[in-house]
Amino acid sequence: DAGVTQSPTHLIKTRGQQVTLRCSPKSGHDTVSWYQQALGQGPQFIFQYYEEEERQRGNFPDRFSGHQFPNYSSELNVNALLLGDSALYLCASRSGLAGGPGQYFGPGTRLTVT
Amino acid sequence: KQEVTQIPAALSVPEGENLVLNCSFTDSAIYNLQWFRQDPGKGLTSLLLIQSSQREQTSGRLNASLDKSSGRSTLYIAASQPGDSATYLCAVPSGGYQKVTFGIGTKLQVIP
Numbered sequence A: 001d002a003g004v005t006q007s008p009t010h011l012i013k014t015r016g017q018q019v020t021l022r023c024s025p026k027s028g029h030d031t032v033s034w035y036q037q038a039l040g041q042g043p044q045f046i047f048q049y050y051e052e053e054e055r056q057r058g059n060f061p062d063r064f065s066g067h068q069f070p071n072y073s074s075e076l077n078v079n080a081l082l083l084g085d086s087a088l089y090l091c092a093s094r095s096g097l098a099g100g101p102g103q104y105f106g107p108g109t110r111l112t113v114t
Numbered sequence B: 001k002q003e004v005t006q007i008p009a010a011l012s013v014p015e016g017e018n019l020v021l022n023c024s025f026t027d028s029a030i031y032n033l034q035w036f037r038q039d040p041g042k043g044l045t046s047l048l049l050i051q052s053s054q055r056e057q058t059s060g061r062l063n064a065s066l067d068k069s070s071g072r073s074t075l076y077i078a079a080s081q082p083g084d085s086a087t088y089l090c091a092v093p094s095g096g097y098q099k100v101t102f103g104i105g106t107k108l109q110v111i112p
Helices: none
Strands: A005-007 A010-013 A019-024 A031-037 A044-050 A053-057 A064-068 A074-078 A087-094 A109-113 B004-007 B010-014 B019-025 B032-038 B044-051 B056-059 B062-067 B072-077 B086-094 B099-102 B106-111
Touching (some): A044 A064, B019 B032, B044 B062, B072 B086
Antiparallel strands (some): A005 A019, A031 A044, A087 A109, B004 B019, B032 B086
């Protein structure tokens, strides 16, 4: 079992550009959540996808959008990048929306905006 | 709105000491509580998961307790080793879709 995988590992973008990050959930998981972790901070919830729909969203602007595919994999898109978007982006997967075991996290994508 | 606080923010101990990390949360309507470890620049590694109906969980030298009514959890590390040096994060899912709220973490340094 490969666990949660994310790509790419590292990414450098210029302010104003757009970026797409990808996540494949752990086998058997159908719910994917995205988190942003700035340096020295705890991860902050961006949004959660289940059955290809955004189910819950944290306090992030509309520049942050996502998608979930029929195979449960997910993408996080960020438009009009700002310097403050530089962070570690973590993807987490779980089975279902309620109860059960906790979330499994991927290794993250380190985004640097210059 | 769920808020999670971790104390202390940083901790430095000599190798071999037993230590306790603290986590408190404001909304006791939680499904479970998870402790993670994060090495610098890396992702999260799950250490222990305590379901809301449980009082504690143990894995090797780690023991986590949960007191849901008082909104507290502790992570006990026995006989600390330099390899335990990392940031330890407490995470609590709550709400209908189990949005996870994290603490800021406790940065642990174990000195040889």
